[in-house]
Amino acid sequence: MTIKLKISHLKALSFCALLLLSTLSMVSANGVGEDPDDFWTQFQHNALKTGFTYSSAPYSDPVVLWRGTTNPPQSAVSVSPVITDEMAYILISGGNVCAYNKTSGDLVWSSETKDGSLQTSIPAYGNGKVIVAVNDLYNNGYLFAFNASNGDELWNVSVTEGNFACPVTYFDHRIYVADGLKGGISTKYYYCYDDEGNLLWKHVNNDTAGFLWCGASIVEDYMIYPTHEGKLVSLYRTNGTFVDEVDITTDLSFSRSDLGRIRASVSYNDGYIYTTSEDTYTEGYIWKVGFDPVNGVFIDDGWGIRRGFSTSTPVVHDGKVYVGQGEHGYTGDLTCLNASDGSLLWSYPTDAGVKCSPVISIQENETYIYFTGAKTNSSLYCVDQDGQLAWQYNPPDDYGYILQGAAISDGKVFFGTDGGYLYCLEEAPHEAPMPDFTADPTSGYDTLSVDLTDHSTNYPTTWSWDMDDDGIIDHTDQNPTHYYDAPGVYTVTLNVSNVYGNNILSKTDYIAVEADWNPWNDPDSEGLPDGTYITLTEVIDAYNCFRNGTPAPETGATIDLTNVIDMYNAFRHGNPM
Structure with a gap:
């Protein structure tokens, strides 16, 4: 029997298959299940990188x-974040998590580790713990583990x-980390600890000079x-038993003696x-x-x-290799290669070196690549699978350096800057904004100063405020201040819009402005320059009005003891009313 499917059905089945493969990828590759796909538990998503x-x-x-501010404030973020179902974690340069x-x-929560001037080891999450590798002021290395929910320190060990x-x-209750460049060329170690802090x-x-950004990948029974x-x-x-080693400068048919140095992690894909x-x-x-993932040997x-300078860990998907290129102080690019032969498919140029490792979101039949430029006042970029810029975000009022890349989770992309901020971006709703606002105060005497605060949803891009229902726009700022200089009851209208449309909200009789509470309000008063200053005679007259229960002669206002005291204080201090 032959079964025929429509193209649309095939596409739907293909995407379902991709989702299934994503869920099972760590099981099939490593034999041990990991966290859900929308967890970003370590550098480059998972132990396979x-x-x-x-x-x-x-x-x-x-x-x-x-936009989250680091604690302490203005502490540089030089690592990419780690994301779980509810939380985003970062290690800041001062040593706090x-x-x-x-x-x-x-x-x-914010928890202390060791004071240090720069922390560049990206943390990991596993078994309800946040694992961080940090340096003290003398560049000695420590491992810390914290309760991921409340930040309680579980253990720390000098490594x-x-x-x-x-x-x-992090994989299967084990932590892998290595010595850095301190001490120059010498004997250096790759360590494995369990998640209780035992070597x-x-x-x-x-x-070897050591391991700068040279993270490991876990493939089946092997750590590479x-x-x-x-x-x-x-x-x-x-158990750390040696299995195999290959020198890329000499041992392969495609070796190159001018390899230079590796300052990137390794990723694994399909053999x-x-x-x-x-x-x-x-x-x-x-x-x-x-x-060979079965025997653990190189082929x-x-x-x-x-292609150019790179400290970027490649991402491989759908027969393509995505990698960043470019050093500090130089231009760079994001490059896409054919995975089969390494031929160039496209390259997206940037005004800064792309030292970070790109990350990818696969959405139905579309692939989007996210990366940062390594310079001060830089940007997070998103390009599509054809190498066309989808968008670029440059954080306003943040001129911090951007070193590492991003993390993706649950419809959001996260990245940090040396300005001391962690950013979370999401896709704007593709619909018109819904207006809402509050005012403070909503009543008082003229001249009355009112602060408007916008609470609209769905990300408006323009705001039009009519403060007195006369059809004339009074303000176009998001959160303006308006001055009412005449008594009355005012209706306030806000019109908000974006590329998807607009909506209007009116609050009827929202602002109540009473006449100047100076009971005299007499421009002919001796209280120069315009009668707004109180004279001693007016204070005495006000007291007599209060005592006798008679209204103020100019305005007919009822005088109470509070009015008398306020007028006396205004007279005493020389303040207008």
């Missing part, structure tokens, strides 16, 4: 859902007299990592390890090296393409 998710993200019209509500941006500068990899093993690496000098190493992930290297400030390679299959 895949860098992509089927969770949506803003694709055409980004808006800032919230900050947790924000993912939806509101409220700071939930090394060297520093930490590579991402933390399980450490693997020696001789004659790159060295600064250009080697790929495979160990049994549970291959991907990484990058940088030779000079403008030159470097993108690498694809075969790997002489793949390619090395000289």
Whole structure:
């Protein structure tokens, strides 16, 4: 029997299959399930360092859902965030770990680790814990674990007299991290701890400068990592037993002696390890090296393409390799290569080096790539699968340097800056805004100053305020201040709009303005310059009106004791009324 399906049915089935594969990807690749796809638990999403998710993200019209301030304020954010179902976590340069509500941006907790001038090791989340690798003021490395819900410190351990500068990899209750560049070329270690803070093993690496951004990838039973000098190493992930090693500069048919140095992590996709290297400030390679996930050995299959300086960990999806290129102080680009042979498909240029690793959101049949430029006052970019700019967001009033990339979760994209902020962007609703506002105060005496606060939803881009129902627009600011200089009861109308339309809200008889409460209000008064200043005679007259229960002669106002006291104080201090 032959079954025929319409193209639309095939597309729907294809996307369902992709979602299923996404859910099962970590099970099939590693034999152990991980967190849901919309969790971003560590650098480049997961222990495979895949860098992509089927969770949506803003694709055409980004808006800032919230901007979180670091605690302490103005502490640089030099790492990408970690995201769970409810929280967004960052490690700041001063050593604090900050947790924000993912939806509101409220700071939930901030916990101290070690004082340090710069923290560049990206944390990880697992088993209800936030794991961070930090340096103290002397560049000694420590591991800390915190309760992810409330920030309580669970444990900390001194690991090394060297520093930490590579991402933390977490998988199956194990933590992987390595010595940094402190001490120069010497013996350095890759460490494995359990998530209770116990050292399980450490693997020696001789004659190496150390591991700067050289994070590991977990593939089945194996832990794979790159060295600064250009080697790929495979160990049994549970006990650290050596399995295999390949020197990319000499051991492959496509080796290059001018590899330079590797300052990126490795990612795994469909039988291959991907990484990058940088030779000079403008030159470097993108690498694809075969790997047998069953036996844990490297295979002489793949390619090395000289494309330019890169510290970016490649993301591989749907037969394409996405990678950033460019050093500090130089221009850069996001490059897309054909995964089969490394040929260039397209390149999107930027005015700053792309040192970060791109991240990808796969939305039905569309792929969107997110990355940052490495400079002060830089931007977060989104390009589509054809290399066309979808949008660019430059944070206003934030001139901080942007070093690392972004994280994606639940329709949102998150990134931080050295200005001391964590940003959360989402797609604006594709509908007209709904107006709402409040005023403070809503009653008083003329001249009355009223502050308007906009509470409209669906992200309006224009505001038109009619403050007295005369059909004339009085203000176009979002939150204006208006002055009423005549008694009356006023209707306030707000018209808000965006590209999808507009809506209007009127609050009838919303503002009540009474006559000047100066009971005399007499321009012929001796209280110069215009009768608004109170004379002693007027204070005495006011007291007599209060005492005798008679109205003020000019306005007919009823005088109470409060009026008398206010008039006396105005006279005493020389203030107008």
